[in-house]
Amino acid sequence: MDVRIVGSNLPGRTFDDAPHDGCVYSNVHVGVQCRREVVEMVPGDAPTAEWTFPVSVVSTGDDVDFRGPHVQGKRGDRFIYLSWGTVDDQGTFEMFRRSKLMLAAVPGDVLDAANQPGRALVGALELTAADGSPVCAAVRPPKISWTSGTMRE
DSSP states (O other): OEEEEEEESOOOSOEEEHHHHSEEEOSEEEEEEETTEEEEEEETTSSEEEEEEEOEEEEETTEEEEESTTOBSSTTSOEEEEEEEEEOTTOOEEEEEEEEEEGGGSOHHHHHHHTSTTOEEEEEEESBOTTSSBOOEEEOTTSEEEEEEOTTO
16 A cells, blocks of 8 residues: 655744753754665655555454554554754754654554555644644544545645
């Protein structure tokens, strides 16, 4: 199954987290994690961020499981990481936060429809939290909208 993650409302290239950890982060980027590496980084001030990749859906009796290099977590608690970090002048990414897009929260009918030829599982979310910080922690509906779509909608 193809997966397309579409992020909007990015928080910007600078993030002042002084109230929490005393740090001000600059040249902020967000990327999707593939195994242990953060790939396809998008600047934090981009109008949108989008990632596409394949995920295998495997039937496990009465349930389904998700597999692939972009899938993280243990069976029954799988997710996709969006990782926030800074990029230095040499292009080195240093993570400071992550979002977990929880795959168990995908409605069954949406998953069934997305797992058909020519279709994709599309997750749409805003990437700025209510306090202006980058979205982090576990993300489930209504903070993410899971639909069946195509790779180009």
